[in-house]
Each structure stands twice: as structure tokens, then as C-alpha cells.
Amino acid sequence: KAGVTQTPRYLIKTRGQQVTLSCSPISGHRSVSWYQQTPGQGLQFLFEYFSETQRNKGNFPGRFSGRQFSNSRSEMNVSTLELGDSALYLCASINNPGTGDGYTFGSGTRLTVV
Amino acid sequence: SQQGEEDPQALSIQEGENATMNCSYKTSINNLQWYRQNSGRGLVHLILIRSNEREKHSGRLRVTLDTSKKSSSLLITASRAADTASYFCATDARTGFQKLVFGTGTRLLVSP
Numbered sequence: 001k002a003g004v005t006q007t008p009r010y011l012i013k014t015r016g017q018q019v020t021l022s023c024s025p026i027s028g029h030r031s032v033s034w035y036q037q038t039p040g041q042g043l044q045f046l047f048e049y050f051s052e053t054q055r056n057k058g059n060f061p062g063r064f065s066g067r068q069f070s071n072s073r074s075e076m077n078v079s080t081l082e083l084g085d086s087a088l089y090l091c092a093s094i095n096n097p098g099t100g101d102g103y104t105f106g107s108g109t110r111l112t113v114v
Numbered sequence: 115s116q117q118g119e120e121d122p123q124a125l126s127i128q129e130g131e132n133a134t135m136n137c138s139y140k141t142s143i144n145n146l147q148w149y150r151q152n153s154g155r156g157l158v159h160l161i162l163i164r165s166n167e168r169e170k171h172s173g174r175l176r177v178t179l180d181t182s183k184k185s186s187s188l189l190i191t192a193s194r195a196a197d198t199a200s201y202f203c204a205t206d207a208r209t210g211f212q213k214l215v216f217g218t219g220t221r222l223l224v225s226p
Contacts, residue, residue, distance in 0.1 A: 004156075033213060033214075035214075035216075037154075042117060042216060042217075042218055042219065043202065043204075043214075043216035044216075045213040045214065045215070048213055056213050058213070088154055090156060090157065092157075092214075101162070102147055102149075102159030102160075102161075102162050103147075103157075103159060103214065104159065105149075105156040105157040105158070105159075106156050107155050107156040108154075108155060108156050110154075
């Protein structure tokens with residue numbers, strides 16, 4: 001079966017712009033979560049969606065937002081980009097969190113803000 | 115920070131040797147998971163150990179968990195050059211919040 005698909009793979013944006021990243025989970029997986037990875041802060045949880053509802057949000061400013069569609073696909077949006085937003089953004093899906101399964105991650109979107 | 119700690123930060127070994135990585139975490143957990151990451155790409159799930167388990171094996175991987183010390187270790191036996199990657203532990207907490215808290219990672223280099 002197809003894995004978690006993230007688009008685009010690479011993105012270069014200018015400070016002040018906004019960006020939208022997309023994630024298609026494994027078919028049948030209802031939970032999608034997003035993580036930011038930077039050399040300085042490591043892997044940090046952004047938010048998690050389950051059946052179109054945001055259930056958890058990490059400690060990020062309101063410029064970071066997301067949503068999930070009825071087909072479980074998810075998007076995250078970052079507005080008013082800052083240089084510090086440059087990172088690898090990873091999406092992960094799982095059928096039902098808490099059941100003891102591992103998460104399946106996508107290959108990530110590498111965002112560079114200049 | 116909630117982030118767990120891993121040591122060593124970097125490990126360099128020869129093919130055929132064993133590699134051991136350690137992880138410490140801060141909160142009560144449902145389970146602890148180990149992931150591998152190649153060259154800044156996506157994470158690959160390796161193994162999951164539940165809080166009521168002490169040891170688990172999967173192929174060349176052996177994971178231990180000591181909840182009293184809030185620590186875990188990952189042993190890769192008979193390492194291969196293809197094992198070269200970064201390895202992260204991640205905890206799934208008891209709080210009901212569906213998120214993983216990752217450790218700082220160990221960079222493993224296996225030389226032929």
C-alpha cells in the first residue's frame with residue numbers, strides 16, 4: 001500500500017510570505033500529526049488531527065495552523081514566515097493512536113525561508 | 115523542555131560490531147518507540163515497547179525498557195554499513211495526548 005505522501009518535497013519562500021504544506025496519509029489512517037525538525041530544537045510536535053478535528057497542539061505560535069479533510073488528507077499553513085521557520089516538516093499517520101502501533105512518516109517537506 | 119536525551123550523540127563503529135544507544139525520558143509513558151532517519155529524510159519506525167514490557171527483539175534489534183529509571187536502550191547487533199543513520203527514541207505519554215516526544219538522537223556511522 002502507498003505510504004504517507006508529502007508535497008512539495010522542497011520549498012523556498014521569502015520572509016513574510018505564507019506557505020501551505022500537504023500530507024496524504026496511508027489509506028484508512030484517521031490520525032495525522034505534524035512535526036518540525038530543526039538542528040537546534042530537534043523534532044517538535046506541531047499538531048494532531050483525528051477525523052477532521054484538531055485534538056492536540058504543540059507549543060508553536062498562532063502563525064502555524066492546520067486542517068484535515070474528510071478524506072483524512074491534511075494541510076498545514078505557516079503565515080508571515082520567519083527565518084527560524086526554516087526546517088524539515090514531517091507528517092505522520094496512524095490508524096488509531098494509543099493502540100500500540102508505530103507511526104508512519106512521510107519523507108518530509110524541506111522549507112527554506114530567505 | 116520535554117525532550118528526551120539520548121547518548122551517545124554520535125557513534126562510529128566497524129561493520130560486524132554491535133551498536134548500543136541509550137535514551138532517557140521525563141514522563142510516564144504508554145510506550146516507547148525507536149525510529150531511524152537517513153540523511154534528513156522521513157522517520158522509519160523500528161520497534162515499539164510497551165510500558166509493561168522489559169525487553170523486545172526484532173531481527174537484529176533488541177530494545178530494553180526500565181520505567182523505574184525512565185530509560186531505554188537500543189542494541190543493533192552485527193551492524194552493517196546500511197545501518198548508518200540517525201536513531202531517535204520517542205515516547206507516547208499516558209496523558210492521552212496523541213503525540214510523540216522525541217529524544218535528541220544518536221548519529222550512527224558504520225564503516226565497511
